[in-house]
Amino acid sequence: MGQHLQSITLKVRTFAILREIVGKGQMTLELPRQNEKTTVADLRRRILELYPEIPARKIPFGIAVNAKIVDDKSIINDFDEIALLPPISGG
């Protein structure tokens, strides 16, 4: 359990316009560990800081944790599969 202290590591997938802005479809992101309660809101804040083009272009996005869309209060854990999902347009 040596790695449990400073930060958590997330695998983040991006799609469509967000993939183009981020520049890759998959990345690894480290977030500071917040007393075992790092939330989706913390992740969202970090993404918006790292990629200011997303808020500048007012691109809304949902966040999925392990393939389920969750709200910003949800807790995320080490090695969860995260996905950043802009509004969908299939069909």
Added chain:
Amino acid sequence: MFSISQHAIDVDKLLTTVKDDAAGATVIFLGTVRDHNDDCAVSGIHYETYVRMAEEAMAKIEADAIKIWNLKRFAAVHRIGDLKVGEVSVAVAVSSEHRAEAFDAGRYAIDRIKTEVPIWKKEVTNDKGPMWAEGTPLEVG
């Protein structure tokens, strides 16, 4: 049954999949790439998806459609990759005892696919270059 395909959708095969001797009605919906959107000429569409989540979302839609309309069979395919005008991007086929249920279930399924399955399209336009389509935000849950 749902699949995501990088190759042309085989409509005959889809119809075979929903064939059932107890069904008196089969309805198939085909979504095709249109040559314009609003005033813009469109020459093709690029589609991409998040496969894991798309398969889970479609399984729910399929189970609900079968239950609500007592369908005999259900099959859907969504294409990804680069499509030209006229190509089939999505197909939904259902079979049921009578036609009313089949029509309703087909409409229900395609409407939910468009608002719940994580698929994105980028339209290739001559005037403005490639543009991601405006879409529907995914809901929590």
